[in-house]
Amino acid sequence: MDERRFLVLGGYGAVGLTVARTLLRHTETAIVIAGRDGERALEVSRQLAEEFPGRDVRGVAADAGDPESLRKALSEATMVVCCHSATHLAGNVVRAALETGADYLDIHFSQEHVAQLESLAVEIAAAGRCCITQAGFHPGLAAAFVRRAAPFFDTMESTVVALAMKEVIADRTSLKSLLRDIDKDPGAVFRDGVWRRATWRDSVRADFGVGFGERSCYPIDLYEMRSIPEQHGLSEAGVYAAGFNWFVDSFVLMPAYVLHLNRWEWSLELLSHWFVWGLRRFTRPPFGTVFQLDARGRHQGHERVVRIRSAHEDGYLFTAIPVVACLRQYLDGSIRHPGLWMMGHACDPVRLLADMNRMGVRTEVTVDGAHVDAEARR
Ligand SMILES: NC(=O)c1ccc[n+]([C@@H]2O[C@H](COP(=O)([O-])OP(=O)(O)OC[C@H]3O[C@@H](n4cnc5c(N)ncnc54)[C@H](OP(=O)(O)O)[C@@H]3O)[C@@H](O)[C@H]2O)c1
Incomplete structure (x- = not known):
């Protein structure tokens, strides 16, 4: 022991x-x-x-x-x-x-x-x-994924990290914790050598694969990413999160974010009820969480794309x-x-990532569309 x-x-x-x-x-x-x-x-x-x-x-x-x-x-x-x-x-x-x-x-x-x-x-x-x-x-994996992809390039140019959750969470205390945090750190994107505050125009479409499909995603700000562009010589970087479903995004997350309705305990009570109801009513299986990186750059004179995707049925x-x-x-x-x-x-x-795989988080690394061994370093 x-x-x-x-x-x-x-x-x-x-x-x-x-x-x-x-x-x-x-x-x-x-x-x-x-x-x-x-x-x-x-x-x-x-x-x-x-x-x-x-x-x-x-x-x-x-x-x-x-x-x-x-x-x-x-x-x-x-x-x-x-x-x-x-x-x-x-x-x-x-x-x-x-x-x-x-x-x-x-x-x-x-x-x-x-x-x-x-x-x-x-x-x-x-x-x-x-x-x-x-x-x-999130935070945790964004910087790790970029560092995992870097050895596959001679020069890595851009990284798009995206995450999507399709879960039916019934724990209102946990959802209230999420709502309390939602407007504390406005999203940010790295463009032309600087991080700048994101607007809705910076949202991207990301394809999360089978069961999730293509989703609109909005920039979030993760402190772990701030020094990453300089460390890896990137010209573009960003971390993006997809919403939960149309109801939760429009009637729970948006009011909490735009109107700061998460400031008061009474509105948190109301929003967290709608959150649970909206997740139950409008989230369709398969359930789970997907977290992925698309990195672009050059290797031996050619363009190269590296994708790392991890998924698990349970967000917690x-x-x-x-x-x-x-x-x-x-x-x-x-x-x-x-x-x-x-x-x-x-x-x-x-x-x-290899340890996460062993503990049940399915992780795939592809280089130009071809799977590589989870523990391969180049
Ligand atoms: N990095 C990631 O990927 C990731 C993902 C999801 C969540 N999170 C983070 O995880 C944390 C918890 O989320 P959750 O969904 O588990 O929330 P939760 O279900 O509301 O749990 C929060 C816990 O904190 C305790 N707590 C609250 N105030 C406290 C205090 N002053 N002193 C000691 N304990 C206190 C609560 O118990 P009492 O109120 O009884 O003290 C409760 O046990 C949040 O910081 C969230 O941002 C991180």
């Missing part, structure tokens, strides 16, 4: 519980489930202990807004895995981790916390702690599996270095 103990903050939330379960399935670490409701954390930890006999699973109360409770909860943890929705409190969690000597990983979609983490980067490195941010699939597992694939690289020491890192930049992308 591994002596390391991961505390999953937000561990009984929709993603947190899936991360905890996937960690128990694919690693040997002990797990602590944590959130503001100590009883719920304890109850969920008991259920997991029953599901995984012989494993060390505990539950504890911890509030990202209460430094004392964080220090107490983290005192026996070697890492805090942040799957909570209080993104704005990320700085508190890092400070508590520094005080108690724990490493840190977060999966937050909203990008607002990255500045908090960057302001602590010198302290993190000086304390010898490893902090990983931007883990998951599609979030948890990359996190655990990243943590496996952390656990064996290959990315456990002092400092602040982004998952998509720190991980070995070939191994990350």
